[in-house]
Amino acid sequence: MATNDTSDLAQAFCKGLDTPPLQTVTEWAEANRFLDSRTSAEPGRYRPDRTPYAVEPMDKLSAHDDTEQVVLMWAAQVGKTEIGNNWLGSIIDYSPGPTLAVQSTVDLANDFSKQRIAPMIELSPALRDKVAPPRSRDSSNTLRNKEFAGGALYIVGANAPAGLRSKPIRFVFFDEVDSYPLDAGGEGDPIDLAMKRTATFRNRKILMTSTPTIKGESRIEAAFAESDQRRYEIPCPRCGTFQALVWKQVKWPKDRPEDASYQCIECEMLINDAEKAKALAQGHWQETAESARGIAGYHLSALYSPWVRFGELAKEFRASAKDPVRLQVFVNTRLAETFEDQGEAVDGHSLLGRREPFGVEAKRTGKGPEVPAGVLWLTCAVDTQDDRLEALVVGWGAGEECYVIDHRVWYGDPAAHSGQSPEGVWAELDIYLGREWLHEGGNLMRLQATCVDSGGHHASAVRTFAKQRAGRNVWAIVGSRTSTDPIWPKKPKKTKVGLFYRVGVGEAKWKVYRRLRIPEAGAGYVHFSDSLDGAWFEQLTVEKRRTRYVKGRPVHYWWKPDHARNEAFDLMVYNVAALHGLYLGGRNLEQAAKRAASASTKKRTKAKVADIRPKYSEQASKRRPKRGGYLRR
Numbered sequence: 198m199a200t201n202d203t204s205d206l207a208q209a210f211c212k213g214l215d216t217p218p219l220q221t222v223t224e225w226a227e228a229n230r231f232l233d234s235r236t237s238a239e240p241g242r243y244r245p246d247r248t249p250y251a252v253e254p255m256d257k258l259s260a261h262d263d264t265e266q267v268v269l270m271w272a273a274q275v276g277k278t279e280i281g282n283n284w285l286g287s288i289i290d291y292s293p294g295p296t297l298a299v300q301s302t303v304d305l306a307n308d309f310s311k312q313r314i315a316p317m318i319e320l321s322p323a324l325r326d327k328v329a330p331p332r333s334r335d336s337s338n339t340l341r342n343k344e345f346a347g348g349a350l351y352i353v354g355a356n357a358p359a360g361l362r363s364k365p366i367r368f369v370f371f372d373e374v375d376s377y378p379l380d381a382g383g384e385g386d387p388i389d390l391a392m393k394r395t396a397t398f399r400n401r402k403i404l405m406t407s408t409p410t411i412k413g414e415s416r417i418e419a420a421f422a423e424s425d426q427r428r429y430e431i432p433c434p435r436c437g438t439f440q441a442l443v444w445k446q447v448k449w450p451k452d453r454p455e456d457a458s459y460q461c462i463e464c465e466m467l468i469n470d471a472e473k474a475k476a477l478a479q480g481h482w483q484e485t486a487e488s489a490r491g492i493a494g495y496h497l498s499a500l501y502s503p504w505v506r507f508g509e510l511a512k513e514f515r516a517s518a519k520d521p522v523r524l525q526v527f528v529n530t531r532l533a534e535t536f537e538d539q540g541e542a543v544d545g546h547s548l549l550g551r552r553e554p555f556g557v558e559a560k561r562t563g564k565g566p567e568v569p570a571g572v573l574w575l576t577c578a579v580d581t582q583d584d585r586l587e588a589l590v591v592g593w594g595a596g597e598e599c600y601v602i603d604h605r606v607w608y609g610d611p612a613a614h615s616g617q618s619p620e621g622v623w624a625e626l627d628i629y630l631g632r633e634w635l636h637e638g639g640n641l642m643r644l645q646a647t648c649v650d651s652g653g654h655h656a657s658a659v660r661t662f663a664k665q666r667a668g669r670n671v672w673a674i675v676g677s678r679t680s681t682d683p684i685w686p687k688k689p690k691k692t693k694v695g696l697f698y699r700v701g702v703g704e705a706k707w708k709v710y711r712r713l714r715i716p717e718a719g720a721g722y723v724h725f726s727d728s729l730d731g732a733w734f735e736q737l738t739v740e741k742r743r744t745r746y747v748k749g750r751p752v753h754y755w756w757k758p759d760h761a762r763n764e765a766f767d768l769m770v771y772n773v774a775a776l777h778g779l780y781l782g783g784r785n786l787e788q789a790a791k792r793a794a795s796a797s798t799k800k801r802t803k804a805k806v807a808d809i810r811p812k813y814s815e816q817a818s819k820r821r822p823k824r825g826g827y828l829r830r
Contacts, residue, residue, distance in 0.1 A: 221256040225291055226283040229323040233316035238504060243283070246478065247503055248276045250429045253482050254495045258284045258402055260292035266492045269406040270421040272499040273530040277406045281370045282317055284404060285350060290323045293347030294367035294398075299391055301376040303354035304687060309372070310340050310352045318343075355387035356679070366394040371405040374416040378681050379752060388416070412535035414753070424494020425487060429501060431480035434472045438463035441483070442500040444514075444532055447507055454511035459500070470506045477501065499531040520596065520721030521711040542741065543713045545734035548725065556602045556726030566637035568592055569724070572600055573789045574779070575634060577647040578771030579626065580764050581611050581655050586622045588629060589768035590644070593776055595790035596720025599712065601769075604729060605629060611655045623662055630671065645784075646670040646775040648700075650767070657694050664695030672778060674771065676702035680752070684708070685777035700774040706755055709769045710742065736765035 223245050230243035245252055257264040258280075271277040281298070288296050298314075300306040318324045327345045329338040341360075343350040348367075353360030355377040362384070369391055371377075381387040388405075395401040407417035428441035440462050448467065449457035458467035468476070482495065499505050510531060517523035525536040554565030568575070572592030580587045585608045592600035609622035619627050633641040651659035651673040663673040672689075675697055682701035689696040712721045725734075740757045757763050776786075 219259075219261045220287075220291055221259045221262075222280075222284050222287045223252050223255050225287040226255070229290065229321050230283055230286060230317070231320040232279075233320060236312055236316065243279075248279075249478050250480060250482075250497060250501055251276050251280055254493065255280045255283060257493050258404060259287075264491070264493050265401060266403040266405070266424075266490070268417065268420045268424045268492055268494040269404070269497070270409055270417045270494070270533055271406065271497040272502070272533040273408050274504070275497055275499060275502050277497075278313070278372060281372060281404055281406060282313055284368075285314070285370060286317055286321060286324055288348065288368055289318075289327055289343075289345050289350065290321075293345060295348050295365060296350045296368040296370070297366045297391060297394065298350060298352045298370045298372065299355050299361070299377075299387065300352070300372055301354065301378075301681065302356050303360075306341055306352045306354045306360075314343065314350070314352065355381060358382040358384040358387075358390065361387055361390035362394070364394065365397050366391070367398040367401050369395060369401075369403045371403070373407045374405055374420070375407040375410045376681050377416065378679050408530050408533060409535045410529055411753075412537040415535045418535050420492070421494045421496060423488060423490060424492040425484040427482040427484050427493065427495050429480050429495075429497060430483050431473070431476040431501075433461040433464060433466070434468060434476060435466040436461060436464040439481070439483075442498065444498070444500070447500070447511060449508070449511050454515045455508040457507040457511035459507055470508075473501075473507075474503055477503065496533060498533045516596065516720065519717065519719055520715060522708050522721055523596075538711065543710060543738045545731075545738035548713065548723075548737065549731055549734045552725045552727040552729060554727050555600070555724075556728045558728040559726065560635065564727075567635045568602060568637060568642060569600055570637040571595070571598060572602075572636065572642075573786065573793055574645045574776075574784075575602070575642055576772050576775035576779075577630060577644050578768040578775060579647065579649040580767055580771070581650050581653050581659060582764075583654065584608060584610070586611060586626055587764050587768065588626065589765070589772060590634075591769070591772040593786060595787065597712075597776070597786065598718070598720060598722050598724075600724045600726075601729065602634075602726055604733060604765075604768075611658055613658075619662065623658070627662075627666075630666070630669070644669070646672065646779050648672050648674045648698075648771040648775045648778070650674060650676075650771065651697050652676055656697075660692060660695035660697055663697075667696075670775075670778070670782075672775070673697040674700050674774060676700060680704075680754075683777075684774055685781050687781065698774075698778065700771075700777075702770055702774075703753075703755070705770045705773045705777075706740070706766070707742070707753075708773055709766070710740075713738070733765050736762050737769065738766070739763050740766055 226243045227245055232240050232243055234240035239247065254267055254269060256262065257267050269277045269280065285296065285298065288294060298309065300309050318328050328343050338344065341352040351360065358381040361381055371388060374388065377387050379386065381390060384390060395403070405417065405420050409415040409418050430439040430441050432439050438461060442459065446460045446462060447457050448460045458469050459473065460467055499510060513527055513531065517527045521538060528534050528536045555569045557567060559565035560567035569592065571594035574593045575590060576593065577588055577590045585606055588605045589601065590603045592602050607622040607625045611622055613621040613623065630644060630647055633643055636642050647670065649659050649663055649671065652675040660673045663671045673695060677699045680703040682699065684701045684705045686699055689698045712723055715722045739761045740755045740763055742753055743756045744753050
């Protein structure tokens with residue numbers, strides 16, 4: 198009996214020494230992860246076979262793998278964030294430790310927690326029991342702090358230094374690093390701050406992801422350059438040659454980009470979308486460089502996406518090829534490559550020669566329309582100076598083709614009353630913003646949105662004026678000093694006087710500047726009314742983009758000579774902000790263009806029928822029986 202007891206005890210002891218079988222992040226996700234319908238095009242159980250290219254980088258993040266850092270320079274919407282989410286889930290369930298997830302701002306950190314982490318925990322039984330319910334009295338689960346046995350997940354913004362220092366961290370997930378500010382609240386580079394927190398862990402792991410941005414400025418490009426630079430190779434279904442997909446091999450018949458296919462670099466046969474989908478499962482990652490630090494780096498373009506056809510990409514490229522702003526978006530978010538702008542400086546004198554007969558003055562003299570035919574929306578921007586208000590009305594057409602329609606100045610003190618019954622320059626502005634504009638097609642148009650600068654000495658007056666006209670989309674704005682801020686924020690800032698929006702003027706200026714260089718009418722091109730004078734064009738082009746180095750990193754900034762006026766440039770920038778404010782409010786310019794084109798087609802069809810109908814009616818009247826019945830034979 199004693200022998201049996203000893204034997205049972207020995208077996209129990211040996212069983213206690215057994216380690217659980219090693220599990221990769223992919224295996225964990227396939228067994229435990231369920232995708233939410235609110236954030237996924239394919240909700241339900243996670244299927245690694247849908248994105249086979251994600252398996253290797255995801256498994257490099259597994260607890261037993263000795264890779265310390267993984268870099269993903271990937272296109273948008275190909276699954277890079279899901280790799281990070283799967284990794285975070287496996288940490289909570291399988292390899293707990295102190296974990297940091299860094300988003301570009303605190304607001305985005307909150308959104309990430311609510312839209313990504315909370316649904317993942319809610320839908321995964323393996324995680325639900327390990328993290329306290331968010332509405333319980335247990336303070337271990339808050340919006341940005343998720344505690345679990347053996348660790349905690351801290352979700353922070355790169356713009357808030359408090360979340361990037363103090364606590365030691367073993368795992369760090371840096372998401373969309375190219376949108377991070379260069380400095381976190383004056384305390385230094387946010388990535389450096391977070392990396393210092395991992396110093397005490399020899400088994401640390403770091404994931405860094407992003408779509409790239411500008412060549413020489415991109416964080417993810419710099420990190421990828423230090424890695425072993427892996428590319429995903431798939432076999433040609435004809436000759437079997439393995440190759441990484443590159444944009445120059447996408448081919449299509451003339452004027453039919455929707456029929457695009459991929460041409461094999463070896464046999465030159467065309468590969469269609471269905472064949473690409475099959476080849477993805479047979480692909481593998483190939484190192485193309487050596488990394489002195491042992492960093493696993495992965496580059497992936499949207500050419501590999503199972504949700505995007507070659508024809509869709511070809512159509513996007515054709516639509517953006519002549520517009521550097523839209524082309525950069527394609528290069529960054531679709532090809533996952535940095536964009537290098539090689540355009541020359543803008544010359545105000547050459548733009549002066551591009552003026553056209555439209556606008557208020559053209560209508561008055563009968564030389565042209567007030568609002569040209571291509572305009573779908575009107576926006577306005579207002580600049581506040583100590584002795585005047587200046588306004589600029591801009592029209593927007595398909596592809597953001599731009600028409601500078603009217604420039605006005607009202608002299609007076611903006612500090613004067615601007616309440617419910619505005620006086621002085623505010624009264625004149627109020628009348629101007631409420632007027633109707635005659636479109637070349639005969640319709641009357643109103644302004645869709647107005648941005649009024651509230652960054653000077655008259656912030657209170659501007660915000661009061663805007664607050665009482667919020668129903669007409671009159672918005673008080675302030676230019677952001679942070680170069681990585683989006684053109685239009687998700688939420689306004691609140692003050693006692695009223696709301697204001699902090700707009701990313703750095704990005705908006707760059708957008709205007711590049712579009713001024715487009716030489717031919719079409720998407721992104723800027724048309725100018727002939728009522729604008731040479732001084733206005735000097736103001737439009739007075740600022741220049743220059744580069745300085747901050748802690749070894751190139752930083753672009755906008756420079757102008759002392760005492761030079763730049764109101765015209767600012768007003769163009771504020772109009773771009775107004776357009777993006779409409780976008781964030783749910784408006785879609787391209788859909789408006791399609792509706793306008795469809796309405797125009799129907800109108801032309803009706804006109805043609807009307808031209809034809811009298812002829813048929815005249816002939817039919819000769820054959821029509823007289824009233825009272827059929828004609829007798």
